[in-house]
Amino acid sequence: MKTPTKSSYHHGDLQKALVNTARLMLEKDGIASLKLRAITRNAGVSATAAAPHFGNLTGLLSALAAQGFDELSEAMSPEHAREPRDVGLAYVRFAIANPGLFTLMFRSDAIDPDHPALATASARAFARLAALPASDQSGISPEAAMASLWAKVHGLAVLAIDGLLAPLIRHSNAPLTIDQLVEEAFR
């Protein structure tokens, strides 16, 4: 048995070390820089050192994406986000604060949605969204209201990351922020 608090691998805790270096590379140089050889090189280990832990590159990136969903769930948790509005704000703010990671979390050709840790982590995050009380203004179903909210918030996140919202905000006569756009979705 290995002590859970302390490291017990040859390297220290290569599992976490690889995910951490991958994350640093991700936010620094973008998703395209996430090559397995580059990650292991930056972590100071051989090219195939990740295989016993993650299988292949997809496994490593899935673990990183799972960590992203965990942090997103945390940011959207009832402690940090009381009102529905706060959940939306947390969603978009997380995306803008971690553009590379957020993008990776939805890049289904780079990760494996069936990866155990990722599947449970994403399910938990989505469940938090589904728990949003449907502000049934019109006579639409709760599912429709929830899908609409999610779509709007997700769209704002994605467009903001791609830099496509900035020109609109800039050319607006009235002062405009992304937070305002999010709040508007919850009215």
Added chain:
Amino acid sequence: MKTPTKSSYHHGDLQKALVNTARLMLEKDGIASLKLRAITRNAGVSATAAAPHFGNLTGLLSALAAQGFDELSEAMSPEHAREPRDVGLAYVRFAIANPGLFTLMFRSDAIDPDHPALATASARAFARLAALPASDQSGISPEAAMASLWAKVHGLAVLAIDGLLAPLIRHSNAPLTIDQLVEEAFR
């Protein structure tokens, strides 16, 4: 000078042939299958035959993305989409009908946003969105109204492509379609 209507290359019209095969591969096997060597192989030419036309793989994919934006503009044009609602429907329907292409159009690490053809094509499509009359229900600025609409429609498109909307629609008691979700955004 080469005649514009007829082909005048060695191969026929390699430029278009390469984009066409790339598009077929894209919708058949996904973005991950868009390797330069595989594309040229499927087109029946040597591995480096694309270089004189597109420079590198990014150039080829940018040309393909530009074609996508052209078709999207066409689908959203005043002839095909009269009311604002129709523009949103055209947007989402195009995305769902061409999931690979639509995804590529917004994958900024695989294409070059400054690529001439792509830049003009995307600008034209976005201009069509910007021309949407702001249905100023509340006292929000036209830019805010436009950004909100775009975000919601784009979010629906992206989530639908990723298969994340299907479970919601399935578990809805009241019958629910993506079209309905789009229409709801325009009210």
Added chain:
DNA sequence: AGACGTAAATTTACACTGTAAAAATAACTT
């Protein structure tokens, strides 16, 4: 304590990838 079994990491090897440079081919122009 010392030997064993096992997990972790490295070395080696191979089939791919993108693309630069040089050579060859076909087309157009004059």
Added chain:
DNA sequence: AAGTTATTTTTACAGTGTAAATTTACGTCT
């Protein structure tokens, strides 16, 4: 018809992911 240019191929090289065999170090057990 000859020469110039544009298009395509051949060749070459650095880099990628990962499977297989080997080495290394750890934990365990008598």
